[in-house]
Amino acid sequence: MYVAVKGGEQAIENAHTWLAEERRGDVTVPELSVAQIREQMALAVNRVMAEGSLFDPDLAALAIKQSRGDLIEAIFLIRAYRTTLPRFGVSAPIDTETMACDRRISATFKDVPGGQILGPTFDYTHRLIDFKLAADGEVDAVPERPADHTTMPRVADFLNREGLIEEAPQVDTEPRDLTREPLEMPADRALRLQALARADEGFTLSLAYSTQRGYARNHAFVGELRIGTVDVQMDIPELGFAIDIGEITVTECESVNQFTGSKTEPPQFTRGYGLVFGQTERKAISMALVDRAMRWEELGEDNVGAPVQDAEFVLYHADNIQATGFLEHIKLPHYVDFQSELELVRKLRRDVHRAQSQEAAE
Amino acid sequence: MQVETLGGGFSDPALQSAAAFRGVMEAMARPGTLQSVRGATPPAPLSAAAGAVLLTLCDTETPLHLTQGFDTPDLRSWIAFHTGAPIVGPSHCQFALGHWDDLMPLSNYQVGTSEYPDRSATLIVEMPDLKQSGATLKGPGIKSQASLSLPCITPFQNNAALFPLGVDFIFTCGETLAALPRTTEVF
Amino acid sequence: MNAQHEEPVTMDQDYNFAYLDEQTKRMIRRAILKGLAIPGYQVPFASREMPMPYGWGTGGVQVSAAVMTRDDKFKVIDQGADDTTNAVSIRSFFQRVAGVATTTRTADATIVQTRHRIPEQDLVEGQILVYQVPIPEPLRFLEPRESETRKMHSLEEYGLMHVKLYEDISRHGHIATAYSYPVKVEGRYVMDPSPIPKFDNPKLGDCAAIQLFGAGREQRIYALPPYTNAVSLDFEDHPFEASKADHPCGLCDAQNSYLDEVIIDDAGGRMFVCSDTDFCTMRQADGHKGKDAA
Numbered sequence: 001m002y003v004a005v006k007g008g009e010q011a012i013e014n015a016h017t018w019l020a021e022e023r024r025g026d027v028t029v030p031e032l033s034v035a036q037i038r039e040q041m042a043l044a045v046n047r048v049m050a051e052g053s054l055f056d057p058d059l060a061a062l063a064i065k066q067s068r069g070d071l072i073e074a075i076f077l078i079r080a081y082r083t084t085l086p087r088f089g090v091s092a093p094i095d096t097e098t099m100a101c102d103r104r105i106s107a108t109f110k111d112v113p114g115g116q117i118l119g120p121t122f123d124y125t126h127r128l129i130d131f132k133l134a135a136d137g138e139v140d141a142v143p144e145r146p147a148d149h150t151t152m153p154r155v156a157d158f159l160n161r162e163g164l165i166e167e168a169p170q171v172d173t174e175p176r177d178l179t180r181e182p183l184e185m186p187a188d189r190a191l192r193l194q195a196l197a198r199a200d201e202g203f204t205l206s207l208a209y210s211t212q213r214g215y216a217r218n219h220a221f222v223g224e225l226r227i228g229t230v231d232v233q234m235d236i237p238e239l240g241f242a243i244d245i246g247e248i249t250v251t252e253c254e255s256v257n258q259f260t261g262s263k264t265e266p267p268q269f270t271r272g273y274g275l276v277f278g279q280t281e282r283k284a285i286s287m288a289l290v291d292r293a294m295r296w297e298e299l300g301e302d303n304v305g306a307p308v309q310d311a312e313f314v315l316y317h318a319d320n321i322q323a324t325g326f327l328e329h330i331k332l333p334h335y336v337d338f339q340s341e342l343e344l345v346r347k348l349r350r351d352v353h354r355a356q357s358q359e360a361a362e
Numbered sequence: 363m364q365v366e367t368l369g370g371g372f373s374d375p376a377l378q379s380a381a382a383f384r385g386v387m388e389a390m391a392r393p394g395t396l397q398s399v400r401g402a403t404p405p406a407p408l409s410a411a412a413g414a415v416l417l418t419l420c421d422t423e424t425p426l427h428l429t430q431g432f433d434t435p436d437l438r439s440w441i442a443f444h445t446g447a448p449i450v451g452p453s454h455c456q457f458a459l460g461h462w463d464d465l466m467p468l469s470n471y472q473v474g475t476s477e478y479p480d481r482s483a484t485l486i487v488e489m490p491d492l493k494q495s496g497a498t499l500k501g502p503g504i505k506s507q508a509s510l511s512l513p514c515i516t517p518f519q520n521n522a523a524l525f526p527l528g529v530d531f532i533f534t535c536g537e538t539l540a541a542l543p544r545t546t547e548v549f
Numbered sequence: 550m551n552a553q554h555e556e557p558v559t560m561d562q563d564y565n566f567a568y569l570d571e572q573t574k575r576m577i578r579r580a581i582l583k584g585l586a587i588p589g590y591q592v593p594f595a596s597r598e599m600p601m602p603y604g605w606g607t608g609g610v611q612v613s614a615a616v617m618t619r620d621d622k623f624k625v626i627d628q629g630a631d632d633t634t635n636a637v638s639i640r641s642f643f644q645r646v647a648g649v650a651t652t653t654r655t656a657d658a659t660i661v662q663t664r665h666r667i668p669e670q671d672l673v674e675g676q677i678l679v680y681q682v683p684i685p686e687p688l689r690f691l692e693p694r695e696s697e698t699r700k701m702h703s704l705e706e707y708g709l710m711h712v713k714l715y716e717d718i719s720r721h722g723h724i725a726t727a728y729s730y731p732v733k734v735e736g737r738y739v740m741d742p743s744p745i746p747k748f749d750n751p752k753l754g755d756c757a758a759i760q761l762f763g764a765g766r767e768q769r770i771y772a773l774p775p776y777t778n779a780v781s782l783d784f785e786d787h788p789f790e791a792s793k794a795d796h797p798c799g800l801c802d803a804q805n806s807y808l809d810e811v812i813i814d815d816a817g818g819r820m821f822v823c824s825d826t827d828f829c830t831m832r833q834a835d836g837h838k839g840k841d842a843a
Contacts, residue, residue: 008632008633008634008636008637009632009637009641011634012634012637012638076598076602079598080598080599080600082598083597083598083599084564084568084570086570179595179598180595181595182593182594182595182596182768183768184593185695185696186696312694312695312696316695321598321602321603322603322766324602324603325602325603325604325605325607325766326603326604326683326766327604328602328604329602329603329604329605329683332604332605332627332634332635332664333627333628333633333634333635334628334665334744335628335809335810335824336628336629336665336666336728336744336745336746336807336809336824337665337727337728337729337744337746339746339794339807339808339809339810339824340727340728340746340747340748340792341727341728342810343727343792343793343794344723344725344727344792347723347792348721348722348723348725351721351722351723375571376565376566376567376571377566377618377619379571379574379575380566380567380574380616380617380618380619381618381619381620383574383578383615383616384616384618386578386582387578387581387582387585387616387759388759390582390585390586390774391585391759391772391774391775392674392774392775418575418578419575419578419579419582420575421572421575423572423576424575424579456579475703476703476704477699477700477702477703478593479587479590480580480583480584480586480587480590480592480593482583484582502588502735502773502774502775502776502777502778503585503774503775503776503777504776505757505775505776525587525737526587526590526737526738528586530582530583530586543585543586543587543774544586544587545586545587545588545735545774
C-alpha cells in the first residue's frame with residue numbers, strides 16, 4: 001500500500017534545528033562573537049555590506065555568523081532586512097576628494113601630489129601560510145604619523161588639465177533607483193554603476209578579466225585607487241542646510257583607458273569608474289573595467305560581441321541573490337512538470353517505435 | 363481646517379487599505395459590479411469611496427490631477443497630508459479625479475506606449491449615482507454581459523478601440539465604486 | 550495533515566500586516582490593476598527582496614501580500630499538494646506576518662497561491678488564484694533579450710513562436726511542449742501560464758476566479774480577469790491536446806485528474822496518484838477507492 005509522504009512541516013522544523021546545531025559546531029570550542037567577526041573578518045564583512053547594499057558592519061558580521069560564513073547567504077540576509085527599512089531621505093553625493101585615505105595608489109605616475117600610500121594591503125605579502133598565526137595572533141605596533149587633513153586631488157584631473165583624458169560626463173538628471181524601480185533597458189550609466197556596485201564580486205572580476213584578455217579589450221591602467229573614510233551628509237529641510245550624519249569607508253577606483261578616437265572625439269584617454277562600500281579593491285577595480293567596457297556605444301567604439309559589452313546580459317546576471325535563488329530553485333519539487341515531460345517523451349518514443357516497426361514490416 | 367486635514371484617513375491603514383483594494387480589484391476585474399468601500403471620510407466634495415481609492419493607490423510616486431471643483435485648498439492639503447501625491451496637469455498624471463464633464467476630453471491623458479501600455483492614466487470619476495443599469499458591457503471579467511450607469515457611450519468605445527493602449531476608469535459614488543478597464547466593450 | 554483549517558494565529562507584531570510596507574503594497578496594487586486592465590500583458594514592477602530566495606515564489610508571495618485581507622482564508626499548493634515543503638513554508642510565513650487563516654480545502658479558500666498546478670475543482674467567483682512564475686516571458690526561450698521580446702509583444706509579432714511549435718511537429722509529430730504551454734489572451738498577448746502541465750491549460754480561460762501571476766526575480770506581474778479568453782496555441786491540423794498519464798488515480802480512482810507517477814519498489818513498480826491532494830482526499834472521504842488504496 002502506498003502512503004503519500006506527509007509531514008513537511010515537521011521536516012522543516014527538524015532541518016532548522018539541525019542547521020542551528022551545525023552552525024554552532026563543537027560546543028567545546030568558544031563561540032564567535034559578532035565583534036570578533038567584524039574586527040577579524042573585516043574583508044568578508046565589507047563584501048557583505050557592498051553586495052548587500054547596506055553599510056552596517058555589525059549587522060553584516062551578524063549575518064556572516066548566522067550564515068555559517070556563506071557570504072552569499074549573508075548578503076541575502078542583509079538584502080532582505082534592508083528592504084524593510086523605512087527611508088528617511090537621500091544623502092548628498094559623497095566627496096571622495098576629501099577622503100581620509102588609508103590607501104592611495106596610482107599606477108600611471110611615479111609620484112603624485114598627496115603621495116602614494118600603500119596602506120594595509122596583501123599586495124607585497126609573500127603568500128606563505130603563517131603558521132605562527134595559528135598559535136599567536138598578536139601584532140607589532142604600527143608606526144603612526146599625524147593625520148593629514150588636506151584634500152587629496154584626483155590623478156585623472158592632472159591628465160584633464162592637458163585635455164588628455166575625457167571630461168567626466170556630467171548628467172544632471174536624478175539617477176533612477178534600482179531597488180525601487182524595475183530594471184529597464186537600455187540602462188544609463190548611473191543605473192549600470194548602481195547595479196555593478198552591488199554585483200557579485202566573482203562575476204564582475206571574471207568579466208573585467210575577460211576585457212583584459214581581449215574580449216572588448218580596453219587596455220586599462222589603475223589611474224587611481226583610494227580607500228578611506230568619507231563623511232556622509234544629508235540636507236535637512238527643517239534646518240535649511242546639510243549636516244554630517246556619519247562616516248563610511250569606501251574604495252574608489254578610476255581606471256585610465258586608451259582610446260584611439262572616434263568620428264567625434266580626438267585620441268585621448270577615457271575613464272572607467274568603480275565605487276564600493278568598505279575595503280573591497282578587487283571589486284572596485286573590476287567594476288571600473290566593466291563600466292568602461294559597457295561605455296562602448298557612448299564612445300563610438302565597435303561592438304565586437306564581447307559579453308561585457310552587452311549591458312543587458314551583464315546587468316540581468318550580475319546579482320548573486322537573483323542568480324543563486326533561481327539556480328537553487330531547481331531543488332524544489334518539479335514532479336508535475338517532469339511528469340508532463342515524461343508522458344511526452346514516452347509518447348514520442350512510441351511513435352518512433354511504431355514507425356520503425358512499420359518500416360521493418362514493409 | 364487643520365482637523366479636517368489630519369483626519370479622515372484610515373484608522374488602521376494596513377488592514378483598511380487591504381480591504382479597500384480588494385473592492386477596487388474586484389471592480390476592475392468584474393466590470394459592472396458594484397463594490398462597497400469604507401473607512402475614509404475625506405473633506406467635501408470627495409466621496410468616501412474616492413477618498414479610499416486615493417488612500418489605497420496614491421503616494422508620492424503617483425502624480426494626481428484634480429479637476430475644477432476638486433482642486434480646493436482643503437482637498438489639496440488632505441491629499442498632501444495623507445498621500446503626498448504631487449498635483450499635476452492631466453497630461454502627466456497617473457490618476458485623475460473629478461466629475462465626468464470636467465475630466466474630458468480623454469485625449470488629455472496618457473494612454474501608455476505600445477511597449478508599455480500600462481503607463482497610462484486611471485480616471486477616478488465621481489458620479490451623481492451609480493447603478494447596474496444603462497450601458498451594456500461585454501468583455502474580460504464579464505460572464506455574458508453586464509450593465510452600468512455610465513455617463514455616455516462613445517468616449518468609452520473610442521478608448522476601447524485603442525487597446526492595448528487606453529485609460530482605465532474607477533467610478534465612485536458615496537461608499538460605492540465600480541470600474542471599467544479599457545478592454546470593456548460598451549454599447 | 551490532520552487539521553483542514555487553522556484559525557487565524559497571532560500575527561508577528563514586528564512586521565507590517567502581510568510583511569510588505571504600505572508603499573510597496575501600493576506599487577504592487579497599481580501593477581495588479583493595470584495587469585487586469587490589459588490581460589496577458591506583463592506589467593513591470595519593482596519587486597522587493599523577500600526573506601525567501603528568488604525562484605521560490607517571491608513574486609507569488611508579493612502578489613498574495615498585496616491582495617490579502619484579514620478576512621481571507623489562504624491555501625498554498627506546490628505541485629498540487631498542500632504539504633510539500635515550500636508550500637508549508639509559504640503558508641507559515643503568512644500565518645506569521647499576516648495572522649491569516651489557512652485551509653487546505655480548495656472550496657473554502659479565498660486566495661490560493663500555487664506553483665505548477667491549477668486545482669482540479671472549479672474555482673468560483675470571489676476566489677483569487679495567485680501563480681508563482683519563474684520566467685514570465687513566453688518568448689524567452691526563443692529570444693533571450695528582454696529589449697527584443699518587449700518589441701515583439703508590442704508589434705504582436707509571434708511568428709517565431711508558431712515556427713518553433715511547427716518545427717516540433719515536423720520533427721516529432723507533436724508539439725514538444727508539455728508545460729508552460731503558451732496561450733493567447735483575448736486574441737492579443739501571448740502569455741506564459743507558468744509551468745503548469747498543459748493538462749491545466751483549458752482551466753485558464755473562462756475561469757470564474759481572478760488569476761494573478763507574480764514573477765519576483767523577473768519583476769513582472771500579469772493577470773487574467775474572470776471569464777477571459779485564453780487559447781492554447783495550436784494549428785488546425787494539430788489541435789491542442791490537454792494530455793495526462795492514461796491511468797485512473799490509484800487512491801481515489803479519479804479518471805480525469807492530473808497524476809503524479811510514484812515509484813513504489815526497487816523493481817520499478819509504479820502507481821499513479823492525484824497531484825491535487827485536496828481533491829484526492831475529498832474523493833476518498835466520499836468513498837471513492839482506487840486499486841492501490843488500503
